[in-house]
Amino acid sequence: MFKGLSAFPLTPFTPDGDIDEAAFLRILERLVSAEVDSLGVLGSTGSYAYLTREQRKRVATLAKAQAGAIPMMVSVGAISTRQVLDLADDAQHAGADGLLLPAMSYQTLTEDEVYELFDTVSRHVSVPVCVYDNPGTTHFTFSDELHGRIAALPRIGSIKIPGVPADPAAASARVQQLRKKIPASVTIGVSGDAFAGLGLNAGCDVWYSVCGGLFPHTAKAIAEAAARGDNAQVTVLTERLAPLWALFRRHGGSIRVMAAAAGILGLTGPACLPRPLKPLSAAYCAEIATVVEALGLR
């Protein structure tokens, strides 16, 4: 299941801080009808870290009911191992086909501690696990050696890397270097949408995509070009989206921009992020609306 386009939907909230289930189903409907290769539910874009155990169970259950034949991956990240195991149980009961596991930290973690987390979880679960390497939010940085040790564990199916170098040759070298450390059965997926084209052309098997969680057709065209080996078209299509990546950079990441875009499309209310995250200003939203329109994002 860890290949092609994996779309990461927002989990929208009401102004009162409850999950906006109707809005969530509207977002999922777009992804299902676009036939993305998998759903990445409750990723960072899906605000897993802001939700209670009960809320996360509910979101996974709703998504599974909507997903049909599309495989569903669910993040089970938590600061304590005990809570990760409980969340993994819940996700599997809700029908998760795969689990996404970050190394969330509060106290700074050692490599041995992160290895033991993955070892404990991989022995506990019965579906494949994707290693979520996201130092920007977890503040833990994986070495390639640690990736190699973890990828050799049972049930590890993929590694979601945070990006690749901006130079195509360096991007290829980076993916090949990691590839040498891990079993052939473990796929490598690129995230950080601005790096998607570079990562796919450098040999990544999957795009773990924020953009694809709201604009599945736009993202799918890129993943399909990569699947047929048309590197030039991948580059054209991703470079065309430069104004979107610029918005992500300006607003400290993708989530605030995607939340604004979901409101602009009428899928969610104007303030759909969990507090303390605040919606962007009306002026920024107008700018985002212009980019969505100009690029024909869909």
Place this chain on the structure above:
Amino acid sequence: MFKGLSAFPLTPFTPDGDIDEAAFLRILERLVSAEVDSLGVLGSTGSYAYLTREQRKRVATLAKAQAGAIPMMVSVGAISTRQVLDLADDAQHAGADGLLLPAMSYQTLTEDEVYELFDTVSRHVSVPVCVYDNPGTTHFTFSDELHGRIAALPRIGSIKIPGVPADPAAASARVQQLRKKIPASVTIGVSGDAFAGLGLNAGCDVWYSVCGGLFPHTAKAIAEAAARGDNAQVTVLTERLAPLWALFRRHGGSIRVMAAAAGILGLTGPACLPRPLKPLSAAYCAEIATVVEALGLR
């Protein structure tokens, strides 16, 4: 309540990952009989970030029953504002005399988002709040201007700063600079135990102390010297503890060292931290035992 020595106890765990209530009560008993000025329950040292809502409620309730007349502060940190409000309700029901509120983050927070968090919480609660400025674990850095805006809110009683510069004159300048931005009713407390002496001599009103959570007599001697204005004695007593601060630095912070020390004292089992945190090796524990003995920590 935000003055003198505020002692931050560990929350010890059993090897199965449950709270070791008997061990927790043994640790609290030491603090109560030493008559520390306040308890800082469920701080970073108390592993608040690793516990469920129910576990946090239980820990606060146990501590209150043991605390007697000693004021109890409870951390209500969480990544989502909704959860912070629930935790604040729970802590107050458990009898908290004050709340400790960090700016925990997953997505990087803006100053306005953190201000709104404190504004929301300060309007919601009925006990004083201590601002917990701890970028090492929360990855949010407060500007002095933001401290000033927050300190002007109702119910803000103290600011727990992460440390001071190593030079005494620079430490004084730093504390005075912050002091100018905040109301006179808001105290400033130093944390990062290695900076305690410098911070107290620089005019901090309180020591939010990890060391004091296990060795209350040792810490209290320093706080008492500060209270009577004996800066020279504060310096002598804190510099004497340099081997302990060196252990903290070597092991990426204080919590792993204090957990080992609690085991060495027979207060907890040898592996009392919540997973994924692992206990230090036997060789390191032997070294820690030597330092505890040599310095007569108690």
